[in-house]
Amino acid sequence: MQDRAHATRKALLESAAHLFVERGYAGTSVNDISDHSGKTSGAIYFHYSSKEKLALAVVREQFSTWPQLAASYASPDMPPFEKLIVLSFGIARSLNEDVVARAGARLWAERRGIEAAVPTPFDAWALSVTRLLAEARTRGELAPGVEPSAAAVTLVCAFYGLCTLADDLPGGRDWRERLDHWWLLILKSLQADPDPAALLARARARIPAQP
Structure with a gap:
């Protein structure tokens, strides 16, 4: 279960990173990240609670x-x-x-x-x-x-x-x-x-x- 959760967080982080590079923060939506990652919006909110939290996770990972x-x-x-x-x-x-x-x-x-x-x-x-x-x-x-x-x-x-x-x-x-x-x-x-x-x-x- 922990391995699956880690893999999901990583996939969301990397998808968000790709989109933030291409479109910037304002030009990227939660739905965009969901489509790019193949994960549901619910999964994004479960792991990161908001687009802001996901952006902060990308910066901290950097x-x-x-x-x-x-x-x-x-x-x-x-x-x-x-x-x-x-x-x-x-x-x-x-x-x-x-x-x-x-x-x-x-x-x-x-x-x-x-x-x-x-x-x-x-x-x-x-x-x-x-x-x-x-x-x-x-x-x-x-x-x-x-x-x-x-x-x-x-x-x-x-x-x-x-x-x-x-x-x-x-x-x-x-x-x-x-x-x-x-x-x-x-x-x-x-x-x-x-x-x-x-x-x-x-x-x-x-x-x-x-x-």
Whole structure:
């Protein structure tokens, strides 16, 4: 029974995510989700009680995987800037290729039209980035005058904007190429002894190959 309920919730979540990506929150109805998922409207209300609750579940699902991703790169042997770059590629891949993550990003952007408090990723992200920048400062790798907590907020907001607005950017470049260019620009200001290309190459070599 629990396995069936879990499968139903997953099917509803994924169907809702597909529709939220394509049509947005306002353009998606409970009946649309029912038709797409093959589940009844009653099943939606039983598991999530409202469209708002289902949207919140999509956003929380988007954010829930990122702490696990960060834990994969917790090794003290990896320099902090390399960790930051590797993690950014993992999150960017999620935001570009995973429908639930894409839906979560769109729902956050449309949060003012949702009658519920939509959680934000920025506080947790900024804290993690602050810690990495502080570690880089301790190692003498952070540029003088860069304050970790203030820089972290700027980095997180700029990164999230780059990822979520990527479809609307001119040029049609692959998201990996866009992120490469972004890091080459950003690292010139972050590194104590700037060598962005070499650092980016070292970090990119640590990124696991896609199956």
